[in-house]
Amino acid sequence: MPGAFTGPDAPDLDALRTCVHCGICVPQCPTYRVLGQEMDTPRGRVYLMRAAAEGRAALTEGFARHLDLCLGCRACETACPSGVRFGELLEGTRAELRRAGPSRRHRLLEALVLAVFPEPARLGAALGLLRAYRRSGLQRAVRASRVLRLLPGLAAMDALLGDVPPAAPLPELIPARGRGRGRVGLLTGCVQRHLYPGVNRDTARLLALAGWDVVVPRAQGCCGALELHAGRTAAFRDRARRLAAVFPEDLDFVVTNAAGCGAAMKEYGEWAPETAWLAARTRDVTQVLAEAELPLGPLPAAVAYHDACHLAHGQRVRQEPRALLARIPGLRLVELADSDLCCGSAGVYNIMEPEVAGRLLEWKVRRIVESGARIVAAGNPGCLLQIARGCRERGVDVEIVHPVELLARAVDRAR
Amino acid sequence: MPLTRAVVEELARILGPDGLIHSAEGRLVYECDMHAFYKGAPDVVALPSDAAQVQAIVRLCRREGVPVVPRGSGTGLIGGAMAPAGGVMVGTNRMDRILELDLVNRCATVEPGLINLWLTRAVQDRGWFFAPDPSSQMVSSIGGNVGTNAGGPHCLKYGITVNHVLGLELVTGAGELVRLGGKVAERPGYDLTGVAVGSEGTFGLVTAVTVRLLHVAEAVKTVLASFPDIEAASEAVSAIIAAGIIPAALEMLDDIMIRAINEGSGADYPKGAGAVLLIELDGPAAEVEAQAARCAAICWERGALEVRVARDEAERALLWKGRKEAAGAVGRLAPTYLLQDAVVPRSKLPAIMRELVAIGARHRVQIANVFHAGDGNLHPLILYDDRNPEELERAKAANEELLRACIAMGGTVSGEHGIGLDKAKNLPLEYADADLNFMYRLRGVFDPQRLMNPQKLLPSHPACGEGFRPARPRLPDGAWI
Ligand code: SF4
Ligand code: SF4
Numbered sequence: 001m002p003g004a005f006t007g008p009d010a011p012d013l014d015a016l017r018t019c020v021h022c023g024i025c026v027p028q029c030p031t032y033r034v035l036g037q038e039m040d041t042p043r044g045r046v047y048l049m050r051a052a053a054e055g056r057a058a059l060t061e062g063f064a065r066h067l068d069l070c071l072g073c074r075a076c077e078t079a080c081p082s083g084v085r086f087g088e089l090l091e092g093t094r095a096e097l098r099r100a101g102p103s104r105r106h107r108l109l110e111a112l113v114l115a116v117f118p119e120p121a122r123l124g125a126a127l128g129l130l131r132a133y134r135r136s137g138l139q140r141a142v143r144a145s146r147v148l149r150l151l152p153g154l155a156a157m158d159a160l161l162g163d164v165p166p167a168a169p170l171p172e173l174i175p176a177r178g179r180g181r182g183r184v185g186l187l188t189g190c191v192q193r194h195l196y197p198g199v200n201r202d203t204a205r206l207l208a209l210a211g212w213d214v215v216v217p218r219a220q221g222c223c224g225a226l227e228l229h230a231g232r233t234a235a236f237r238d239r240a241r242r243l244a245a246v247f248p249e250d251l252d253f254v255v256t257n258a259a260g261c262g263a264a265m266k267e268y269g270e271w272a273p274e275t276a277w278l279a280a281r282t283r284d285v286t287q288v289l290a291e292a293e294l295p296l297g298p299l300p301a302a303v304a305y306h307d308a309c310h311l312a313h314g315q316r317v318r319q320e321p322r323a324l325l326a327r328i329p330g331l332r333l334v335e336l337a338d339s340d341l342c343c344g345s346a347g348v349y350n351i352m353e354p355e356v357a358g359r360l361l362e363w364k365v366r367r368i369v370e371s372g373a374r375i376v377a378a379g380n381p382g383c384l385l386q387i388a389r390g391c392r393e394r395g396v397d398v399e400i401v402h403p404v405e406l407l408a409r410a411v412d413r414a415r
Numbered sequence: 416m417p418l419t420r421a422v423v424e425e426l427a428r429i430l431g432p433d434g435l436i437h438s439a440e441g442r443l444v445y446e447c448d449m450h451a452f453y454k455g456a457p458d459v460v461a462l463p464s465d466a467a468q469v470q471a472i473v474r475l476c477r478r479e480g481v482p483v484v485p486r487g488s489g490t491g492l493i494g495g496a497m498a499p500a501g502g503v504m505v506g507t508n509r510m511d512r513i514l515e516l517d518l519v520n521r522c523a524t525v526e527p528g529l530i531n532l533w534l535t536r537a538v539q540d541r542g543w544f545f546a547p548d549p550s551s552q553m554v555s556s557i558g559g560n561v562g563t564n565a566g567g568p569h570c571l572k573y574g575i576t577v578n579h580v581l582g583l584e585l586v587t588g589a590g591e592l593v594r595l596g597g598k599v600a601e602r603p604g605y606d607l608t609g610v611a612v613g614s615e616g617t618f619g620l621v622t623a624v625t626v627r628l629l630h631v632a633e634a635v636k637t638v639l640a641s642f643p644d645i646e647a648a649s650e651a652v653s654a655i656i657a658a659g660i661i662p663a664a665l666e667m668l669d670d671i672m673i674r675a676i677n678e679g680s681g682a683d684y685p686k687g688a689g690a691v692l693l694i695e696l697d698g699p700a701a702e703v704e705a706q707a708a709r710c711a712a713i714c715w716e717r718g719a720l721e722v723r724v725a726r727d728e729a730e731r732a733l734l735w736k737g738r739k740e741a742a743g744a745v746g747r748l749a750p751t752y753l754l755q756d757a758v759v760p761r762s763k764l765p766a767i768m769r770e771l772v773a774i775g776a777r778h779r780v781q782i783a784n785v786f787h788a789g790d791g792n793l794h795p796l797i798l799y800d801d802r803n804p805e806e807l808e809r810a811k812a813a814n815e816e817l818l819r820a821c822i823a824m825g826g827t828v829s830g831e832h833g834i835g836l837d838k839a840k841n842l843p844l845e846y847a848d849a850d851l852n853f854m855y856r857l858r859g860v861f862d863p864q865r866l867m868n869p870q871k872l873l874p875s876h877p878a879c880g881e882g883f884r885p886a887r888p889r890l891p892d893g894a895w896i
Contacts (some may be wrong), residue, residue, distance in 0.1 A: 020746035021451045023490045023554045027530055036508045037436060037462060038489065044444040051443055062440045081679040082746030 004052040004059050007099045009233045011092035016050040019043065019084045025076035030342040031069050034359045039066045042076030042086055049093050059101040067093055069353060071346040072229050073309035074263075078316075078340075087263075087314065088270065094231025174204045174214040181211035182252040184288065187243075187265070189258040190222050191381045199381070202408035203257045203285050209411065210292030214255075217246040223256075225264035225310075229347050233271065240268045244275040254278060257285045257404060259380035260347060263314030284311060285404055286320040286379065297413025299406060300330035304373035306364070306387065307340035308380035321379055321403045328410040336371045338363070343378075345386035361390040369396055377403045417501070418458045422479050426461060426503065429471045434509075436460040445486070445504055446497060449742075450754075453494030453836050457484060457504035464509050466584065466592065466622035473620060474590040476503055482869050483588075485616035487528060487556030491563060492742075492754055493835025495615060499870045505620055507558050513537055514623060522581055522598050524625045527558025534626070543628045546573040549831070550739040558621050564613030566831030568664035568738065569695070571789035573629070575831065577612040584623035585611060588862025598625055610857070615833055616868040618861035632697035635663070636707045637725040637734060640714035641688030645669055645772070645784065648690035649765040651717040652788040655694070656761060658713060660706050664695040665789030671748065672741055672785045672796075679744030682737025683730075685721055692788065693738060741785040742796070748783065749798035753814050756838075759826035761791040770820045771795060778813040780806075792830035793821070834872045842874055 005011065025042040026032055038044040045066060051057035067090065076086045170188065184207060188200050204214045224239025243265070247254055256262035262284050269276030303325060311317045318340075326333055343364040344350050344357030364387060368376055376398055378384055388400040427435045436442070437459045446456040458481075463469050476483050482502030489496045498504050507528035515524040518541065525534060531552040535544045548567035549555055555565070561583070566575045573579075582596035596608035611618055642648040648667055655665065668676070668691045673684045684691055692714065696706045711722045725731040737744075745752060759767045768784075775782040775797075783796040795817060799810035818828065818841075828841045842851060855873055859865065 014750075017750040018746050020743055020750075021447070021449050022740075022743035022746075023449060023488055023551070024740060024743050026488060027533075027554050037441070037460075037506070038444040039436075039438075039440050043489075047444050048440055057440065057443060060439070062438045066440060081676075081740035081743035083679065084746075 003055045004057065004100070005093075005096050007096050009092050009095040011049055011053065011089045011096075013050070013053050015085060015089060016046060016053055018082050019046045019050070019080075020082050021047070022082070024081060025079040025084075025086075028075045028079040030071055030073060030075065030344075030360055031356060033341070033363075034356050035069075040069055042080075042084075045070060046084065046086070046089065049089055052093075052096075059097055061102045064097050064101050067097060069356060071309070071342050071344075071349050071356075073342040073346055074313035075309065075340065075342065078313045088267075091228055091231060091233070094229070095233045096231070098231045169218075170200060170204055170216045172216050172218055174208045174216070176211050176213045177209050179211050180213065183213040183215060183250070185215045185217065185247045185251045185254040187223065187254060187256045187258075187261055188216060188220065189256065189261050189381065191385075192258050192261075196381050196384065196402065199257055199402045199404060202402070202404045203255065206289060206292075206294065206404055206407055206411070207255060207285070209294060210289055212252075212288070215248065215251065220246045223261040223264050225260045226347050228264050228267075228271075236264075237272045240265075240272045240275045240278075244268070244272075244278045247278060249277060251281060253281050253283045253288055255283055255285050255288055257379065257402060258382075259284065259308035259311035259314065259317075260382060263310035266315060284315060284317050284320070284379065286324055287317060289324060289404075289407070290320045294327075294407065294411060295414040296328050296407070296410040297415070298330040299328050299410045299413060300332075301375050302332050302334045302371075302373045303375045303377055303406065304334050304336040304368060304371045305339060305403070306336060306343065306368075306376055306378040306383060308378050308383045309340070309342050309346065311379045312340045317379075321377070325377060325403055325406060328406060331406070331410075334371050334373050336373070336376075337367045339367075343383050343386050343390070345380075345382035347382060350382075350386055357386075361386060365390040365394055365396055368398060373398065375399045375401060375406070377401055377406060379403055418481060418503075419479075422475065422481065423459060425475055426459060426472065429468055429475070430461055430463060434462050434464065434468070436462070445489075445506075448486075448489045448491040448494065448496040448835075450492045450494050450835075450837060452751075453497055453499070455497040455499040456501070457498035458501045460486075460504045460506055462506045462509050466586065469505065469510075469620050469622050470586045470590065470592050472503060472505060473586050473588070476866060477588070477590050477864060480864065480866065482866050483616075483620070484868050485558070485562065485620050487559030487562070488530065488551070488554050490551040490555045491559065491835060492756070492832045493563070493837040495563065495833055495835035495868075495871060496559075497836070499836060502866075507556060510622070511556075517598065518543065518628070520598055521628050521630075522625055523628055524582075524623055525557055526623060527556060527561070527621045529557050531555055531557055531560055538628060539631070542631050544631055545626060546570075546579055546629050547576045550742065553739070557624055557626065561612050561621055561624055562615045563833030564831070565833075566787070566792065568666050568693075568735075568787060570831070571665055571787065572661050572663045572697075577609055579627045580608055580612050580624060581627055582625035583608055583611055583621055585619045585621050587619040588617075588864065588867040589619075592622070596625070611861075613833070614858075614861075615835065615872045617858050617872050619867055632663075632699075632703075634700035634703040635695065635697040635731070636703050637731045638692075638694040638696070638707055638710055638714075638722065639685070639725065639734065640692045640694065640711070640719045640722045641685040642690045642692070642714075642717070642719055644689035645768045646765050647718045648692050649768050649788070651692060651714050651719070652764055653762060654713045654717060655710055656789065658709060660696075660709060662694050662706075662710070662789060663697045664693065665787070666693040666738055667691070667784065667786055667788040668693070668738070668741070669784040671781060671783040672745070675744040675747050675783070676737040676741055678747055680733070680737040680740050682733045684734070684737060688720055690784075693734060738785070742794075745783055745796055745798070749781070749800060751799055751801040752783075753797040753799070753810055754832075755793060755795045755797075755814065755817060756829045756832040757793050757818060757821040757826055758830040759791045759793065759821050759824050761789075763824040763826070764788060764791060767793065767820060767824060767826075771817060774813050774816050774820070778809045778816075780810050780813050782813070787830070790830075791826070836871055839870070839872055839874045 344360030486496035
């Protein structure tokens with residue numbers, strides 16, 4: 001049987017062969033922890049990919065199922081001693097499934113979700129409708145109706161979006177305060193911009209306070225992360241090129257406060273070499289603020305830090321956010337068990353695979369309760385939405401925030 | 416013979432809707448353990464959640480004459496968790512609970528699927544640990560450790576798995592649920608626990624394990640010494656042991672391995688050295704202090720380039736992480752390797768190391784070394800690219816020569832990984848016919864129909880009742896050890 005992978009973005013056989021089948025990644029994989037079977041482990045998934053590449057497996061419905069179930073959290077990359085680049089292998093395989101795989105049961109839902117989320121204007125419009133519908137009292141009627149039960153994905157989306165504040169655009173330039181260090185761009189992100197506009201405001205404020213001129217191009221679009229994870233590689237390349245065109249090339253850094261965006265942008269060079277400069281300059285906000293001198297007032301609280309997958313595993317950023325939070329006087333960082341185990345958000349995974357996502361969320365909330373924290377900080381809007389929903393639904397009284405929000409509060413207290 | 420529909424349906428009834436895997440993808444990923452060279456897909460994979468289900472599966476398979484193969488985390492290196500004759504593979508992954516923690520009596524009873532390190536994690540806050548620490552401990556299951564009688568770096572001082580198993584609950588191949596041993600070590604009658612540990616699932620399926628827990632030592636110190644070459648390091652090992660010191664662990668790594676590990680885990684092993692010794696001492700603080708100083712002096716005497724002590728627990732943990740991930744990190748150097756598990760008397764270490772270098776040169780293969788130097792348990796990794804058949808042949812030839820050299824020096828074919836399919840054919844090199852026949856009959860007591868993990872551990876028997884007629888001392892063609 002000839003190999004099943006023939007498309008231009010298919011994973012490379014040599015890359016697949018770096019897996020020595022040791023299994024060290026297995027216990028770190030959230031889907032293994034939920035499902036307890038080899039097909040849903042990183043080792044099993046790489047084995048399936050390699051079998052497809054070598055012509056020992058076909059791109060069947062079953063094959064696609066185990067790849068759909070992968071969160072793309074990349075915890076396996078952190079664990080792997082052999083340097084297997086699982087994220088890339090997954091993206092390439094999903095591109096192959098899109099090209100030559102079976103028709104997907106939930107393709108319609110995925111198409112709908114991908115038509116809304118990465119388009120800031122459409123997401124804004126959709127959220128506007130949602131607000132109107134909440135006000136009208138229709139929400140209860142719809143929630144109670146069979147419609148949501150028939151479409152578990154929509155039910156998941158509805159449950160996520162608690163109370164949505166209206167978005168407020170940032171000015172295109174926020175000048176540095178005091179001694180200038182240079183100029184950075186700010187990616188405002190599709191979800192962040194509309195659901196957590198406060199996080200973008202705080203990010204810009206802190207960066208300016210740290211001495212950076214902050215450029216916020218109005219015309220910026222989506223980073224393309226969701227498309228990359230779905231294997232829509234052509235659309236992703238397009239996004240990369242368009243984003244590289246709106247940010248000036250003389251910026252010191254392009255800053256993101258959404259882990260998913262940052263991780264995808266840091267990979268631009270692999271997919272569209274002409275955008276490599278942008279990849280090289282992309283930084284998470286906590287990386288840029290790590291050395292900044294910020295006037296921080298007291299914020300007495302027990303805070304747990306949740307490692308967003310695409311920050312800890314995708315960008316290997318773990319210490320900076322913790323160190324920043326630990327600098328706030330009075331703030332006590334409490335240990336959160338399994339802090340880098342995915343919360344189930346994973347881009348649009350919680351909409352596509354509500355059952356597995358629900359189990360992971362259940363565990364996450366339990367660990368949070370055990371930690372005794374009153375505030376949970378996480379560097380990705382998907383995690384914020386997901387964990388907030390989990391706590392809300394279980395009546396757990398914990399505040400869920402982005403680390404920059406806590407820093408901004410501490411700055412306010414310093415005055 | 417594939418399973419009949421009726422059998423599959425009955426299995427599904429026993430296990431419930433999520434407990435049975437029979438998809439093509441499922442069977443494919445369960446076809447091998449870490450030693451991916453040996454492949455054999457089961458007809459179905461059962462994922463039971465308790466002992467009652469396990470017993471029902473075994474009884475059904477016995478009635479129908481279907482082979483049963485146990486599997487824990489699939490990290491074995493011997494062609495163990497694979498199904499050469501098809502049948503039902505029983506994965507213990509969903510039986511991973513700690514059934515009882517009895518710290519007063521210093522023991523715990525756990526299900527076989529529990530990950531080794533998770534047991535230590537559950538008790539370390541209270542100052543306890545589970546001693547057997549195979550390098551795979553962050554993923555391998557306690558059931559698998561029991562099946563292969565796994566060792567590990569710290570077995571130099573603490574002993575291997577069998578020394579830490581107090582009792583077992585076992586569903587025998589005959590379908591009975593029996594309890595062997597128990598919390599109290601001193602028991603009347605036969606020591607059946609000792610017999611069953613290391614039986615690699617050929618007696619039946621373990622459904623619970625009672626293990627001994629130990630108290631964490633007062634002090635621990637990890638000394639890292641680098642040497643210009645393996646020989647000098649080997650001399651240092653012999654000298655340390657001769658001085659009457661029993662380190663908790665005494666590990667050696669060569670330059671190839673050091674390179675792979677430094678890249679893989681970010682551990683900072685000395686670069687440019689020909690060999691590194693990782694020496695861990697534990698016990699009362701004063702004793703540890705004195706022994707560490709003595710070990711350092713011995714290393715300097717034997718020509719060490721550098722001797723240093725891990726500064727803190729974080730550095731120590733990173734050094735061990737690097738050491739334990741060694742076999743995985745080698746994937747950075749070559750896509751495939753043959754991994755040996757031979758043992759030589761400790762005094763022969765320098766000699767076997769010289770021989771090993773010569774063998775590598777003769778067959779033009781890279782040999783990476785990481786091993787338990789303290790007890791002479793070698794793990795040479797012979798690197799090759801499986802896409803090049805000629806290279807594979809060279810690797811196999813080097814492997815065979817290496818094995819012969821070990822046996823010629825009075826060693827054995829397997830230290831701690833187990834026998835599985837890989838090494839079964841080599842047992843006649845070590846045991847007389849009468850010994851093997853006795854083991855074969857013993858297996859029959861637990862598993863009269865010989866359906867439990869067929870083809871593993873013992874070389875295939877020509878016909879029931881006949882004795883072994885192994886060709887000795889010649890090794891079978893292309894023996895893999
Ligand atoms: S990306 Fe996450 S869910 Fe997917 S295989 Fe790796 S660890 Fe498992
Ligand atoms: S840890 Fe890496 S090499 Fe080992 S099985 Fe997982 S992906 Fe493969």
